[in-house]
Amino acid sequence: MAVTIKDVAKKAGVSPSTVSRVLSNHPRISTETSQRVKAVMEQLGYHPNIMAKSLVSKTTNSICVLLPKPAEELFSNLFFMELIRGIVTQANRSGYDVLLSSGVNEKEELEAVSRLLNGRRVDGAILLYSRKDDPVVDFLYEHKYPFTLIGRSENHHDILTVDTDNVQASYDATKHLISMGHERIGFVSGPPNLVVSQDRLTGYRNAMSDSGLQVRSEWIVEGEFLQESGYRAMSFFMNLPQRPTALVVVDDMVSFGVLRGLHELKFKVPEDLCLVSFNNIPLSELSTPPISSIDIGIYHLGYTASQVLIQSIQNDSVTGPMPKRHIIPHRLMVRESSTFAVSNK
Amino acid sequence: MAVTIKDVAKKAGVSPSTVSRVLSNHPRISTETSQRVKAVMEQLGYHPNIMAKSLVSKTTNSICVLLPKPAEELFSNLFFMELIRGIVTQANRSGYDVLLSSGVNEKEELEAVSRLLNGRRVDGAILLYSRKDDPVVDFLYEHKYPFTLIGRSENHHDILTVDTDNVQASYDATKHLISMGHERIGFVSGPPNLVVSQDRLTGYRNAMSDSGLQVRSEWIVEGEFLQESGYRAMSFFMNLPQRPTALVVVDDMVSFGVLRGLHELKFKVPEDLCLVSFNNIPLSELSTPPISSIDIGIYHLGYTASQVLIQSIQNDSVTGPMPKRHIIPHRLMVRESSTFAVSNK
DNA sequence: CCTCCTTGTGGAACCGTTTGCTTTTATCTT
DNA sequence: AAGATAAAAGCAAACGGTTCCACAAGGAGG
Structure with a gap:
């Protein structure tokens, strides 16, 4: 039903691989072909299937935010709203989608995060809170998944962290x-x-x-x-x-x-x-x-958390000397x- | 790197299809095989790749929530937080993930929603507000994508709606x-x-x-x-x-x-x-x-919005006499x- | 004029699942 | 004991992309 890369290819008289290359601005595509293909895409109303792309690229361009267990019991709601606003704004700017996830207890939380990360549905996670001895942190740490903690961890000092002093x-x-x-x-x-x-x-x-x-x-x-x-x-x-x-x-x-x-x-x-x-x-x-x-700059905290997470996702191979702990100034x-x-x- | 269905199959001495059927509790799998396969999955730490599954099933088990343009300008934040809480809670209960999306203007909003729905990244959408003559509503309506409006539409009367009177x-x-x-x-x-x-x-x-x-x-x-x-x-x-x-x-x-x-x-x-x-x-x-x-039952509004949306996604073929307009009582x-x-x- | 690059494109394998169809094996019938 | 039937499992083709490799054509270099 949906128009695929093959439909475009056929109509434009080229091969699917060419269409794919047009999509990713491959250098070795002639401008003429590129324009023709683009015209056909437009005409047919083509939209790339994100799932298919993710499957082969092994990257989803999305992150998840783990809400504290029962969101209503911890902190004030406005605090989280601000945080999420900052996260979503930054993530969208970087071309990432944000997925919300929560569990009613630690076990469910862990299942959710395992499903999302092990299932390769998201590329990384942001934790909105830092508990002592958090099993979710241990899980993410052991599996070496990219994640950011808002707050700080007492057990691990080498994880990405955005915090107030x-x-x-x-x-x-x-x-x-x-x-x-x-x-x-x-x-x-x-x-x-x-x-x-x-x-x-x-x-x-x-x-x-x-x-x-x-x-x-x-x-x-x-x-x-x-x-x-x-x-x-x-x-x-x-x-x-x-x-x-x-x-x-x-x-x-x-x-x-x-x-x-x-x-x-x-x-x-x-x-x-x-x-x-x-x-x-x-x-x-x-x-x-x-x-x-x-004022601890809640929005800024969220914004930065998203920023450093996405940076770390994109640089995972480079592993340069990226600062691990980010302190947002307060007033x-x-x-x-x-x-x-x-x-x- | 990640363990796939094939790894499990090989180790358990069965075919990938059998593993898949074990996963979905297919009736014609012997309990013996099922248990053996499950043991191997456990042992290998297998987690199904959600993207691959989505690709073939053409369903993502996730919905998106469209935040009003600049979230900070409309309504009070607590209102949205409550709404989102209700939505996320219900969606998770139904096994759905929730994706947050926003745009800084109507054009961006439309791009975002088009990318997500046309790109088959989500199965449906919830709009948190109802503007007059909303182009996003028109878009969703024309493409026949499942969506719920919190509030009511003046132009279309046959769309899913959850509202206060x-x-x-x-x-x-x-x-x-x-x-x-x-x-x-x-x-x-x-x-x-x-x-x-x-x-x-x-x-x-x-x-x-x-x-x-x-x-x-x-x-x-x-x-x-x-x-x-x-x-x-x-x-x-x-x-x-x-x-x-x-x-x-x-x-x-x-x-x-x-x-x-x-x-x-x-x-x-x-x-x-x-x-x-x-x-x-x-x-x-x-x-x-x-x-x-x-009291308009904000949480309830969100909860119901998610519920009717997911129902409509799952029944899209049945198209029974599903009520279109849901009124949440106020007090x-x-x-x-x-x-x-x-x-x- | 022949070889060697370069440029632009096509072919095909693969990503990890699902599923219709087929095959194998075991269980009944008569 | 042989054929029919049912249960269990396997094969292979999708799903919609990406990407490595091959290949043709044209230009450059010797």
Whole structure:
């Protein structure tokens, strides 16, 4: 039914191989033939069959994005949307298609990625998260498939990675609060098995101890990247005999939860509690009050992840000295939620 | 390099066709052979090459999702994220992969969709939006490719469609405000070339005239599905000599803009202005105050779109009496933003 | 004038599966 | 015991391209 290379060949009075060469701009095709063939292709409405091409070229010009298990449970959705926007934009620019894939648990994830990569349906993968001891990472690593990790791996140091310097970012956020006179600063963390949670916690600790401030264990609470976690953390902190005056919060979405809780309890932000969080999703400047947030360039992160992945796919033989770790710069966006200075003693 | 069906065949001492039949659970393969072959596959780490399979079966088990031109300009991102979540979840459940595709303008969009469908890379498409006179719709329609439209088409009535009854939804929203005693009700609309904008406007008009209320032309303003539009609409309305006491807003994101503007001008919601909007994205209950919104079941919309598309792909020969238009029920979520009753005269 | 390149094109094998048809082998009938 | 029937497996031709190799024709070099 569909018009094939042979139909074109017959109509143009040449062989299929010639048509194929016209398609790939082979140098040894006369301009005359080339034009004639192209005219016929146009006339017949010919479109190359991508599957057939992939079969012989062993390359698909597409990559897949692995969504974290239940996409709704991790991070804030806007974060992923931004990431995916960046990835798709860059990939399309490089002539690649993007395939979305997810699994409901680690086993399914692994099956999906195995099917896609072993089945030669995609040329590489992007992982949107970095967990500790991730079996998917191990799988990709062992099979030597091209892939990019957004975040960093603790086990392998020689894999492609696009990341924020989360330790530094958290250090900056904390220092910002300290510079406003805050000394009792709490930290609302994410799931402990996510590398990002750890890194941000480390930055916070470093900033505190560099400033000679003590970190009380009850000032650190763990949760998910969800509003509910923020809500819970908030009520925990506000019930403490000695409340913190400021919070570093691991994700904007969590901050929204904190904010909602404070509002319900009639606390005022930033007067009663200052907040700084991470990611600077498009909504963080929209909340009341607007939240100070570390802009980590989510779109840029995705864009770069796609870029380095595709580069590595195309250079797999060259294996030049390609940098493995890419750090996207971050920037603190100071907004109303952290603009209350306290004077101590 | 990769282990193929022939390697398995040789090692198991059977022919490639037998291996293939084992793969597809062909009835006339003895259990003994089947088990032996499966063991060899396991042992060799065999994975079927999806491209080769697609080439002969002329089916790819994947669909593509067409993102609106510049994804960032239309609608709120969370809306699309939810839609995509629904689509990917359902598609994966049905054994389909999802490919994301976008173009920066209509021409590029058309090229992308033509490449994917004419090139037989995907079996069908989902359009996330419905514009008036969309060339992409015409393309798909003329080529008889399976596709689903989220929204509805004005030109073609016999295409697969998953939609909210936006006229009714908007009617409900408006009636809700009227029942609270509001009579001066404004409407913040979206881009006029989007069918959804029109439908919601129609519902609003119907509700108003059914209640004997007049619609003043200055009470309707058009914009984009962006916060900025809400902000602008708000300042327009609040500068009117006779201000509306309530607003029906075409999208939650736009409501956020209205809210921000009102907050800046020290107006109170809902006392000074009541708000109802559409879509009920996860954040609308989080804003201060929480926004009343029509829940249109975004995830469900996406889920269903994928479901009917895949059904139609698989039944393309049967062509039974498949319903073309699917309506997802909506529900008004009343929250603080619309809970201020006014008494008239 | 003969050989040797170069240029442009055709022929055919191959990429990894599926599947209609055929062959082989085993199981019944009578 | 022989022919019929059914079950199991093999053969080979696709699917729609790409690409190595061969080959013809024309021009250059000796």
